[in-house]
Structures are given as C-alpha cells and as structure tokens.
Amino acid sequence: MQRFRRLVAAIALAATATTTVAACGGGDNGDSSDAKVLKLWHYESENSAMGVGWNRAIELFKSEHPGVEVRFERKAFEQIQQNAGMIINSSEGPDIMEYNKGNATAGLLSSQGLLADLSSEADKRGWAGKLSPSLQTTARYSDKGVMGSGKWFGVPNYGEYVTVYYNKDLFQSNGVKVPTTMAEMTAAMDTFVGKGITPLGMAGAEYPAGQLFYQLALSKGDRQFVDNYQLYKNPVDFKADPLKYGADTFAQWVQKGYVAKNSASLKAEDMGTAFIGGKVPMIVSGSWWYGRFKTEMKANWDTFLFPGNTLQAGSSGNLWVVPENSKAKSLAYDFIDITLRPEIQDLIGNNGGVPVAADASKISDPKDRKLIEDFNTVSKSDGLAFYPDWPVPGYYDVLVSGFQGLINGSKSPDQVLDTIAKPYADGVKEITGK
Template structure:
C-alpha cells in the first residue's frame, strides 16, 4: 500500500473551493476538519500515462483536502476483473475504483446494485459536457446492464485503442517498410520468419491474444455485425465470415510462426517487457502501453500504426472510475474524479503518452503524444472504435482466454473453439430476454 500526502495550505484553500463545486453554503463532510480516508484502487502502472496522471491527481486532491489521506492500492487488472462482484458486496470495498467498461463488467455490477448512480453528480459537475457522443456509451447502462443509455455508473477520463507497435531498428535491419495493406503486413511477417525472427509478441493467458483474434475478425466486419455482437441488435453467427476468419487466421499465424507456440501461458506484462527489451519487432496491443514504452525503451527507435486493412479496431473510452454503492466517502470520490477531469491533469495525461478526453490541444507539446492522439482522432473520425471482445457476456473474458489458448496449443479446431465461445454468449442473450 502507498500513502501519498499533500501539504501547501494556500493551495489547499484555493483548490478546495474549486474542487468541491457544490454551489451550497452548507459545509460538506470534506470540510468538517475531521481526519478522513479515501480508499482508492486502480491498476495503472506507475510509469504509464494514467499512472502518472493519477499520482499527480492524488497530490492535488490531498492539497485541496488537508484533512483527508488517500490510501492507494495498486491492484492488477486480473485481480479486479475476477473479484469485483465479491469485494464490492463486502466491507472491503474501496471508495473509488478503476474498473473495466462494458456490459459484462460495469454493466453487470450496475445491474447488481453494486455501483453508485453518478447521474446527478455528472450533471452537476459538468462531466456530461466533457464526455460527448460515443464517450458516453461505456459510462451509461440501462436496468439490464446494457451500455449506451440509462443512468451514469462510471466516468471515463481517457480514450484507448489497439494499434501495431513496431521496432523501427528491426524493421530497418530486415528491410521491412511500414505496411499500408493487410497483404503487405503479412508479407512483412513472412520476412521476419524467414530471418528466424518471431515477429509478434503475444500473451495468451490474458487479454492480448483475444484482442488479436478480434482484430482479425474486424477486418471482415461491418457496423451491423458490430452492433449485433456488442449491443444485441441482431443475430451473431459465430461460424459466419467474421469470427471464422478471425479464428482461422489466428491459428494460421501460429502455424506460420508469426505468433510463438509457447505464448499461450504468457501474461500481458511478459509480452510488454519482451517488446521493450527489443526481442520482437511487433506488438499488437493498446494505447495504455504508450507512455511506458516512451519512458522505458532506451535502445531502439519505435513507432506505431493502425492495423492495416481494417476500418475498425478494438477501442473505446478508457476504463471507468466507479464509486461502490457501499462507499462511505462518496463525496470524496466525486471530488477526486473531478480533479482527474481538470485541464491540468488531462494535459499531463496527454503529454505522458495517454489519450485525454478534456485536454487543451495547444498544451500537448510532446511529439510522440501528438502522434498517438492523431491516430486516435483518425480512428474516431471514421467511427472505428469497436469496443472489446469480452464485453458482451459475464465471464466472457475467461472464455476467450481459454479459446485462444486452445488455438495456440492446437488442442482444438477453430470450429470447436467457435462453438465454445458461442455458448456463453447465447446463454447471456437468453438471460437478458433477447
């Protein structure tokens, strides 16, 4: 556990007046002068853009709330993914938590009554004015836990998307150019394999491999298919061209040596560290790595490009700040969220390799960060954010992990894997009354 404390009495007075923003003359619990604690959980690494921004937000928060100590615990994505329902239904629930967005996660918890309804605070503090259009999709859930409408149960304050990271030095060494089409991309992968280099860093035990399979499926997908899969606005054929192509091509990539056969048991951290160490020329993963790569890669030049041959990629607004219904310090949680939405923190996020939602564009001076934001804007301008494959059904994340592991190991055919991932999806539709 890390405890971060702020001081600066003058800053405390100024920021307290701006952060509370209630418009009422009555003292709030935060102004009572009694010692209080805000328990905060998130899973961003300290070197990431979000990790840096949230650490600064903690300092600002404690400066504006001199009677409050923030008790921050860094949890892993997996820890929160697997235990959230149980923890939030107990006395161990934090006051504020980062949580994955989507029907199977935040939607499920909202339906279970485990998350506080943030609608009133969102309107009062103007978060709805900062989060416009598609950024609201993952923040709002109806009474079935389906995203896109209803009450606000979470606040995203950054964007994210999956891209292709590449090692410029290895590309130059093997005379590979940045591909503009899918055919040229696979030709580049063949070039590396012929040179004895496994081209793509992978992790089958966590999210990266399933996101690659989904990205491949998206190369054959159109918007109606996406809306059917993610929002239940139509029938999804798991043996149709989209998922069949994704699974067949993923298995083929393993067979051709594009993805390592020993990657089924690797975790996302293993994948990221291997790329940072220069062991692979390519990593297909999310913008959440961007700030860390900018900080930790010292020995080679690197860049990124959008996945060739696809108009859509996995991505959305970022993970959500959610306030557990059992929190006894909701007012403090709301104040902290407000600080993370401030221009100062949003600008820091943008200059640290993140994708802010409320930054001042003129304040983003870091060239790498500008490149990232340009790619995100290009994708969003084309309405190309396709959410994530594990969102549509509770427990689907683990189903997909098992599926891609079977494809990597060759222990099941693609048809068998598609049958296995279809079952829980169809069961969830039945539970929702579709």
C-alpha cells in the same frame, strides 16, 4: 478484454502497494457528512500516463481538502477483475475505484445495485460536456447492465485503442517497410519469418490473443456487426464471417510462424517485456502500453493502425466507479472532477496517454501527439468497436481458454468458435431474456 486489456502494461509487475497521503475535507453526500477518509484503488503502474496523472490529481485533492486522509492502494488488474463484486460489497472496499468498462464488468455490477448512480453529478459537474457521445457509451448502462443508454455509473477520463507497435530498428535492419494493407502486413511477416524471426509477440494466457482475433474479425466487419455482437441488436453467427475469418486467420498465422506456439502460456507482461527487449518486431495491443514503452524502451519504435481496418478495438478508458456502499461519495466525486481538469488531461497526454479533454497544442512530444491523433481519427469516424470480452459476464476467461488452445494446436478454429459461441449465447439470453 475486460479490457482484454487489459490490458495492461506493468500491471503484472505491480504487487499490491499502499501509500497514504494527507488530503481533504468536504461532505459525503448525506452518507457521512463528516467523512475524513477517502479510500482509492486503481491498477495503473506508477510510470504509466494514467499513473502519473492520477498521482498529480491526488496531490491537488490533498491541497484542496485539508483534513482528510487519502488511502491509496495499487491493486493488480486480475485481483480487481476476479473479485470486484465481493470487494465493493464489503466494508473493506474502496470509496472510488478504477474498473473495467463494458456489459460484463461495470454493467454487471450496476445491474446488481453495487455501483452508485452518478447521473446527477454528471449533469451538475459538466462531465457530459467533456465526453463525446461515443465515449459516453461505456459510462451509461441500462437496468439490465447493457452499455450505451440509461444512468451514469462510471466516468472515464482517457481513451484507449488497439494499435500495432513496431520496432523501427528491426524493420530497418531487415528491410521491412511499414505496412498499410493486410497484404503488406503478411508480406512483412513473411520476410521476418524467412530470416528466422517470429514477427508478432503474443500472450495466450491473457487478453492479447483475444485482441488479435477481434482485430482480424473487424477487418471483415462493419458497424452492424459490432452492434449485433456488443449490443445484441441481432443474433450473431459464430460459424460465419467475420468471426470465422478471425479464427481461421489467427490459426493460419500460427501455422505460418507469425505467432510462436509457445506463447500460449505467456502473459501480457511477458509479451510487453519481449517487445521492450527487442526480441519481437511487433505486438498488437493497446495504447495503455505507450507510456511504459516511452520510458523503458531503448530501441527506436513507433505505431501504426491495424492495416486496412476501419474498425479498431477501443473505447473510452476504464472508469472511475463509486461503490454504492462508499462512505465518502462526495469526496469521490471531487476526485473524479479533478482528473478531468485541463492540467491532468494535459499531463496524461504528455506522458503517452490518450486524454479525453486535452489541449492538443499542449502536447509537446510528436509521438504523443500522433497517439492522440490516431485515436481521434478512429473515434471521429465511428471506428471504436469496443473489446471482444465485453458482451457477457465471464467471457474474458472463455476467450483466453479458447485462444490458448488455438495457439498451442489443441483446438481447431471451428472448435474454438464452438467453445466461445455457447457462453456468449447463454450470457445474452440471461441478460435479455431472449
């Protein structure tokens, strides 16, 4: 969410870290033809697939642009999420930045005139040819900040989706089979509960709770629901299915012990480290964790798509955006271009990421190939349903607060739906005037 991601493996661990490397020449698209500094911010951990790929991209950028200094800063996810508008509107902001895609984030900043229009660069550099139409949805925004049409304001170079991570050792030792239907999923969780094991790791203080709610709702939803909820095609009734089903089922899962009530105060990092440590058999979260689990997890593990769903939370990955105030736009465009090269795409894929333009035959690890194949399965069937916090600005915090209350028992499903319905309606009205 705002990537409810986001999302976001290892980000909570990463205190702001700054490194400087020598890099590159080139002009600045008229803003400053003698630009000698490129300020680059992102929030991926160093050992994540994107972190590995982008470190290599910086090296290539350095070799191809002698004479320019690259000032890279790793920022915390929440730091950028909460202060992006203020940051990029100041002289201290970056020239290029990783930012969350969606109406409430990149869309909002584009509608405020804070992001550079990348449309001419997308055409000139062939970015559109490297991204499928579904992946371009999050790159383009209308003048009102609604994704899916209009000008290019960001460029993704990886994809992402929500899946189920499971500990194969815990499944085997407890006689649990990988579920392929929702009925089998609940039966598996009943087995774990019967043995005193909480089956599903959770984090109520950040995006994971919203992701689970949305996955449950999507199990009863269709593309029309997604278009209504995300793109405002028709009004959304929060007291009817599929949203009602999502909230009611989430509450039932808490009551049955599938989700621990004390997880209401936990953050995504807590959930991830619990899974790494073998304390929970499953988590429902994004592909951005994959590289970290591959590096840090000792137990045998794998993934499966949320059972029975044809729709999955997911989209392109986060975007490279260029602030309108950037003094080094041309350099920023050069860096984006490098991240879409086959070398970087293959590197992302071989480190547990989901590249948008990799050669699958170059992906050596079977798990990595499966990750990409599952994403392709979802993407090709028009199954990417974006994220629950995307529709309106500020909705991430609304959803976090609402589902914390559902986990700790302070709110009923109907109360949560009331809590999240009004900010949604108000936000849609502010954007569309309806």
